[in-house]
């Protein structure tokens with residue numbers, strides 16, 4: 001029985017509701033009046049239900065798809081402007097006891113080189129990341145109760161926040177580790193994490209169980225209810241996602257939106273972010289063995305319809321996608337991207353030779369952070385290293401309320417410009433610095449409020465003179 005307010009996985013992610021939604025979308029996608037009505041509703045910027053979103057996803061006539069893309073772009077600009085938040089993953093350990101068939105960390109893989117960073121090695125990785133200009137990290141680790149217990153993750157977070165190297169600082173540590181207990185989520189919250197991220201991989205229970213044959217992750221309910229426990233543990237920014245390519249995109253698209261609806265209905269706050277990874281080639285994983293690969297044009301539609309369905313949720317794309325794919329997706333609703341990423345353990349200090357591979361998957365965008373920043377500037381997106389909301393306590397429903405009221409735009413643009421200015425001063429190459437300074441000069445004029453504009457110019461001048469870490 002489908003019940004978005006239930007805390008039982010198979011009730012808030014209802015298999016029969018997903019199947020009947022897919023059926024409904026198939027039967028009605030050529031009903032012009034119905035589709036127009038849904039697009040009209042979406043123009044109120046209040047989002048869509050999973051049924052309405054599934055209907056739009058099923059539309060394939062070019063004119064409707066163009067309308068969906070243009071609305072997604074409009075919604076993105078309304079809530080997020082042209083800011084793109086930058087982050088990098090930091091892989092702590094690839095020891096893992098699970099048997100996930102799509103992930104090379106699986107316990108039976110004997111070819112991947114196993115590695116776990118010591119606190120000293122973490123320090124070196126973080127200094128390398130700070131020297132690139134990063135301010136936000138996403139911690140990644142395999143699940144291994146002995147090698148990577150929660151104490152190791154907590155100690156690593158403490159180490160990361162403590163490192164002050166030149167003008168560098170990691171100001172927000174997001175964490176992507178295996179589903180855990182309420183008590184452990186509370187400890188993560190107390191350690192000052194930003195978002196707790198966990199991908200569902202697939203919402204299809206039967207397929208989930210086949211893809212996760214062994215290890216703690218094989219428990220569908222425990223994994224699917226993780227965000228409930230995270231919220232009960234006091235973490236109010238959670239990031240969900242599916243690994244597209246494991247099950248049919250239709251099934252997981254609907255499941256993802258039902259999960260968002262469940263969190264909103266039960267805790268009054270939807271997911272802070274949605275990630276849309278696609279399955280990649282990896283050490284002993286061949287994507288050809290998976291039959292549900294999502295073609296590029298369908299993937300664009302997925303991103304655009306998610307943007308329309310949940311206008312207030314950040315959307316993340318990683319370096320699993322190529323520069324070309326990322327360029328297109330930025331126009332359709334993506335708000336955060338990683339740059340200069342390494343998916344190997346210790347990869348920021350030592351680029352590893354292929355034969356000593358410890359990487360989780362092959363990335364498609366190999367550019368440095370500076371190249372990514374330049375590319376964003378050329379495309380007229382504002383590269384932002386902002387962490388202000390989290391540091392001002394604007395998380396969970398406080399963040400969502402501000403965003404929904406459009407108020408966040410009063411401080412987001414200046415905050416993005418302050419952090420871009422820091423990047424330009426401390427890390428950018430000369431051509432990137434020139435392009436970035438020109439953008440800041442241009443955009444300063446766009447701050448509508450006189451007081452905010454003059455305060456912003458004052459802060460930017462102070463950053464120019466060497467002071468750091470200003471925010472509204």
Ligand code: SAM
Pocket residue numbers: 102103104140141142143176177178179198199201217242243277278279280281282285320360361
């Ligand atoms: N171990 C944690 C867990 O079980 O959720 C999370 C960390 S794992 C390093 C991060 C994510 O990488 C996984 O949730 C999965 O979606 C993704 N991943 C695994 N194998 C992948 C592959 N071959 N291609 C792309 N992404 C992959």
